Amino acid sequence: MAMEALTVMFKNGCNNGVFKGFQMSNEGPLISHLLFADDxxxxxxxxxxxxxxxxxxLRVLKLVFGLNINLSKTTLFGVGVNFQNVKAMADIFHCKAGEVPFLYLGIKAVLECLPSYYFSLYQAPVKILEILExxxxxxxxxxxxxxxxTCWVAWKRITSAKEDGGLGLCPLKDSNLAFLSKWWWRFKVEEDSLWKKVIMSIHHTPRSWPIISNNKRLNGTWDKIVKIEKSLTTYQVSLTDxxxxxxxxxxxxxxxxxxxLTEDRLKNxxxxxxxxxxxKSCVVADRCILTDGxxxxxxxxxxxxxxxxxxxxxxxxxxxLYYFRFKGGEDKWVWGGEALDSFSVATMKKLLYRVDTPCPNSILDWNSWVPMKVNAIVWRAIQxxxxxxxxxxxxxxxxxxDICCNCLAAGESVDHIFxxxxxxxxxxxxxxxxxNIHTSQIKDVQGLLVAVNQVPEVEHKRKVxxxxxxxxxxxxxxxxxxxxxxxxxxxxxxxLGDIKPLLPSWELPWIHIHQYERFSINKGYENHDRHIPRFGLGEVWQGWSSGYMKNEHNVIGPFVDHGIVVVRYRKDKYGNDICIHQELVWGNGMDDGME
Structure with a gap:
């Protein structure tokens, strides 16, 4: 609240001529103060x-809100002023005198974010990227x-997209370009932001009409951001389009x-x-006039x-223009690179590092229901x-x-072990x-996973x-x-027994049962209030050979001696579990050693 009051105070002070802020050129904004988290x-x-x-x-602020300015931590800087004048002015203000350039104290509070900060603001030199990689x-x-x-997988494969057989680790160069690309998007979307007004006052020129304003005579950070489009041409990506x-x-x-109006600019x-x-910089409303509908x-x-x-x-x-139909609401910018309404760094990364990736011999269907370490082992086994x-x-x-330690009967290879x-x-x-999968004709790990994907079941059963x-x-x-x-x-x-406790410990999102009913041909339904505790996939629940699992509305299916029950549930607004689906996925009543 005090900072809001400070903002109002300085705005009114500038408007009434009490305090003179810094006026940007080219009808740019008047800057009097910038507020940070604690500065x-x-x-x-x-x-x-x-x-x-x-x-x-500042004294008025103290009298109104009781907010005292700590002058011992306040520093006065002068741009283009010699240090003796700065020191004399600091004595009037009763604060410390500082010299330019200076270190901003608050940067220590965001030390962990520095790599992302630099990547999102500066284009990293090639040599630096090579060292970091x-x-x-x-x-x-x-x-x-x-x-x-030993490095077991080529770095090119590791930095390929998962869909292309890689590990999905994005190259640092692609990350850098994706972060910098966001400034192009923000420049178009954030119409009234202060930073854009500052950029426009410095870089805008009426003699050209690029999508992003840039004064080529000023070789600085913004010029490097604008020029990344040339780097993106090797990826066949155009930010302008x-x-x-x-x-x-x-x-x-x-x-x-x-x-x-079309897939290109009308000026082209x-x-x-x-x-x-x-x-030439007119908006659509200047040329398409709405009159009486x-x-x-x-x-x-x-x-x-x-x-x-x-x-x-x-x-x-x-x-x-005759065939174009105008819609209501405000004008909106959309990201055409992936036909999305909004730009995202993650989407841009995927767009960049999927270009020029090696053609994979095999692709793993990454499973979100098991930990990353399990996916990684299977991924390495396939390769x-x-x-x-x-x-x-x-x-x-x-x-x-070369001997397999499990069977001591053959050489140890990936396909042999698994x-x-x-x-x-x-x-x-x-x-x-x-x-219910056939494994007798399988010769390698990839064939095993293919056999699972060919199981004629619904999607959630196949994922189980x-x-x-x-x-x-x-x-x-x-x-x-x-x-x-x-x-x-x-x-x-x-x-085999270790498989059962592993899966529930990884908290699959659908394993829960509240209550059950036993169905008998002779006695009908017998209701039970007993609750079965949470259990996991692979944990065999002993049922009745002539019984049925049943929810409130319909009989699910025969619940035989052994089987797996899949129960989907969601939380209501009070945090209670609501069963939305339960089903006996598999059960054959055979003693298969899984007890």
Missing amino acids: ALLVGEWSVTNVQSLSRL AKRRRFLWRGSEEKKK SIKGRVGNRSKVRFWLDIW QFPTLLSLEAK NYSIKWNWKSQPMYGVAVNELIEILDL NSLPTCDNLIKRKILFGP VSCYVACVVWQRIGRWC TYSIVMTAIWCLWETRNKFIFENKPVKIDKM
């Missing part, structure tokens, strides 16, 4: 009278250790200079008419288009990039025998009977199966590592 920057004309007026305004590569495979370790206007009340979209389509236009065209020519190309262009543009014996021997890291090993065969046989299979792959790899590094014997029953 205030006061800007004004350098004069004794102005400093005295500032002191009086090298540090990321080392950290990915080594962690915090300095010793050399991606920001389009959706016309409403016709007050913001420029008639000739913005994209709104009709250059002869543009040369005849008297006001009807639109009419009002031109403002320096000379009338009467011959040749000009007449042909006039006929064509009138034809386009044969796990440290198995055969891979270690190929890289001359291991010189011992598919053809005796231990893996038993696991997939039992899970296959449980989840996918979660089970990915968890089993994780458990197979973990069992192998525990045998090698901790000398723990391989026990198939224990491994």
Whole structure:
């Protein structure tokens, strides 16, 4: 509230001539103060009278709100003024004298955000990006250790999109360009923001009409932001063509200079008419006039288009305007790069780093129901990039025998551990009977995942199966590592038992039951008030061989000796669970070793 009062006080002081702020050129804004989280920057004309007026305004603030200014933490700076004059003025204000350039104290409070801050404001040099990328590569495979370790996947593949078979780690160059691109979007959207008014007062020139104003004689931060469009041409992305206007009340979209009527600017389509236009920066409302519910065209020519190309262009543009239908509401900017209403850095990153990515041999359907570490192990298994014996021997890291530690009967490869090993065969046989998938003809990890995706079930059932299979792959790899590094014997029953508690501990979003009813052919329904506690996928719930699971409205299906119940629920406004769907997904009554 006190800061709002400070704003009103300085605005009125500037309007009444009590305090003189800094007036920007080219009819730019008058700047008197900038407020931050815990600091205030006061800007004004350098004069004794102005400093005295500032002191009086702050004293009024103290008397009204009791907010005392800590002068021991206040510093006075003079731009273009020698330090002796600054010191003399600081003595009048009873504060410290400072020199330019200076360090802003508040930057320490946002130290963690500095990388994003620099990336969103400055275009990083190529050499700096190479150093940072090298540090990321080392950290990915080594962690915090300095010793050399093996890189198992090419960096190009890691920085590819997940949809293209990569890990989805965005390159720093693409992140930098995506952050800087947002300034183009903000320049169009934030019409009345102070920063845009400042940029316009410095960079706007009436002699050109770019989508973003830029004075090419001023080589600074804003000039670098404007010039990133040249860097984006290698990605086949045009910021100029991606920001389009959706016309409403016709007050913001420029008639000739913005994209709104067609997929290109009218100044490019009709250059002869543009040369005849008297006001080239006019908005749509200046040319399309609404009168009594009807639109009419009002031109403002320096000379009338009467011959040749000009007449042909006039006929064509009138034809386009005739079939255009104006909508209500305010004018709105849309991001045309991905046909979205609004720009986002995440969308821009995806657009950039999916260009020129390697054509993948295999693609993993990333599963949000299991942790990232499980997805990563499966992703590496598909690409044969796990440290198995055969891979270690190929890289001359291991010189011992190539033998599978689980079965001790064959060489250890990725496909052997997860598919053809005796231990893996038993696991997939039992899970296959449980989840109704055929695993007998599968030869590699990719084929296993393809078999799951071909299960003729509804989407949520298929995702349940996918979660089970990915968890089993994780458990197979973990069992192998525990045998090698901790000398723990391989026990198939224990491994299968480990799958069950893992899934509920990862908090899948649909596992809950409140109450049930037992159905008997002879006795009808027997209601039970007993609640079954939360349980997870893979946990077998013993039911009745002749019973049914039933909700309030319909019988779900036969609830046999073993099975998986999927129950979807949501929270009401009081935080209570409301069951919206429950279903017996699988159950065959066979003793498959999953108890």
